[in-house]
Amino acid sequence: MTASTANDQRFREFKMPDVGEGLTEAEILKWYVQPGDTVTDGQVVCEVETAKAAVELPIPYDGVVHELNFGEGVTVDVGTVIISVDTDPGAGPVAPAAAPAAEAPAAPAAPEEDEEPQGRQAVLVGYGAAPSSTKRRPRRQQPGVPAQPAALQAELNGHAAPAVAPAAPVAAPAPAPAPVASAPAAGRPLAKPPVRKLAKDLGIDLATVAPTGPEGIITREDVYAAAAPAPAPAVAVPAAVAPAPVPAVVSADRERRVPVKGVRKATAQAMVASAFTAPHVTEFITVDVTRTMKLVQELKQDPDMAGLRVNPLLLVAKAFLIAIRRHPDVNAAWDEANQEIVYKDYINLGIAAATPRGLIVPNIKDAGTKTLPQLATELAELVSTAREGKTSPAAMSGGTVTITNVGVFGVDTGTPILNPGESAILAFGAVKLQPWVHKGKVKARQVTTLALSFDHRLIDGELGSRLLADIAAVLEQPRRLITWG
Structure with a gap:
């Protein structure tokens, strides 16, 4: 059994269920557990509010909470993983997906959404041998932008693209057993696919988000922080275009806005x-x-x-x-x-x-x-x-x-x-x-x-x-x- 298979069997993911009749989403009201807590089959781990009522959700596994994927107050689509459980905590640390190579691993980066098959985890850069039976999807070329072979080959090898093009082209690497997470292209922020989807749904440009995760990765919390409304600074309006003052204007601090949910x-x-x-x-x-x-x-x-x-x-x-x-x-x-x-x-x-x-x-x-x-x-x-x-x-x-x-x-x-x-x-x-x-x-x-x-x-x-x-x-x-x- 490979390490990847063992990890898949060890960690169980619990998805947001349809707790009503055809409901499509629910808001997480309260978590009753945190990462590291021991849970048993049937134990209530969180309370969610659907479009009809507040409902408590029991976990169907025994084990230790590995990760909570969403915070309180977040609305989650039905079928989305909200919590993962380590069902064999006594097995020790999580096994790597493959034996590490001689060189030190580079910083992990989020793969393109169309590169990573659903249900598989990206391999860290610099890890894993490359069996010849596995094929890798070619990276799509942006329309209107000329290809840069040297930079592209360096990126495929898991290294940052050099600032100056090398004198000779770099040989293509052998096929990898799984999609290899590459270093970001110039200006591309680091973020996992779910975080990218969240940013897209909220209308947030990841390039404007300050990362707080390890190795400069943007987390969900970073996206939510960027989406939070900030007090608008006073902007001076030129006198030539300034409208006449309206005395009946109500200041924003005298109004309340509550999300409809x-x-x-x-x-x-x-x-x-x-x-x-x-x-x-x-x-x-x-x-x-x-x-x-x-x-x-x-x-x-x-x-x-x-x-x-x-x-x-x-x-x-x-x-x-x-x-x-x-x-x-x-x-x-x-x-x-x-x-x-x-x-x-x-x-x-x-x-x-x-x-x-x-x-x-x-x-x-x-x-x-x-x-x-x-x-x-x-x-x-x-x-x-x-x-x-x-x-x-x-x-x-x-x-x-x-x-x-x-x-x-x-x-x-x-x-x-x-x-x-x-x-x-x-x-x-x-x-x-x-x-x-x-x-x-x-x-x-x-x-x-x-x-x-x-x-x-x-x-x-x-x-x-x-x-x-x-x-x-x-x-x-x-x-x-x-x-x-």
Whole structure:
């Protein structure tokens, strides 16, 4: 077994997994380990935030942490190596890829991205014999630039190009067993391919980055430092072209800029996609919920509801589920790719929850089959988990309809936007004591306003109106929870 093969088997690389359904990236929030720490299979090594939730990642290997490839706060694509583990730390130092040659090795340099095959490590300059069976890819010639044989041959041999062309051409070296990392061409900074890709993604010219790595190699940290905004120095503007002073200009130190990422980025993208994909219709109804509010107080004293959180939202959710059962065609989805309407025989009820990371919409699976105590239990767990930031991506997938409780903020109602892929969303407004005609007399009654937004491709005006009217009817006469349920 060669040293290279032994090293490949010894070091295991853990890639950023797709922790949700089709997610493409995640931000590293926190590392729980550092290089040199011992880890075991199943141990949580970091916490990442996806477009849906914060998730802890366990390592699938036993060993010692060899390298963390990214720092905290960095967004990493799914499939990118984030940590490597030495699974055989007792084997001693890492074996070199080949026996060293007689001369001292030159400074390592980053190869061209198109020279190094994926999954292989470049051999240090001055190391390794050259078996004849291995072929080396020729370096591409820049268009419009004449070839310099002497400098090119010197570079291929692993030496810096001489300042003055030699009198005689240098003989070409024998083929190497692997792509040989060469010294940089004039003015070419030293950096590994991942660092070059990072700089390209951030729009950073490596020639402007100050290296801090060994032998003058540019590291990821150097690129991030170069990408960080620096305070702009005051620049004197010639009086001839200076515009007239504007007194209303706000200085930069009175503004804050926050990158759009994580849950907030996903929410923004989803809302834009929903608003400009599904034709929204919103209808409103104001309803006397005095009897429902009395029922809430009675249920709090009911032994069957002991220890459970009973609030008006619980009964609104139950009324919504009963109304959907009476109008099952509401519970559907639009399949654009196949040009089909998908009717669903299950109701996954989403509850919009405000969290420190932004708005998320986890859902209660098969909510239509739950009893009132079961619904209360799952609703409480859903809200608690969301506030702790522990909601899993699976809990936020597959929703069919949603409730958003804007009343807790004292808001009367709103025009909610559909959660993508769902058919309807109900906004529950604040419950307020208002004058109301009851049994022919004006009395103070507890009143709220409901707003129902729905996808007009799936639900026409009649169906949407009947659904909203039934929700109101249950809340006005909560005995219908029994007679209709």
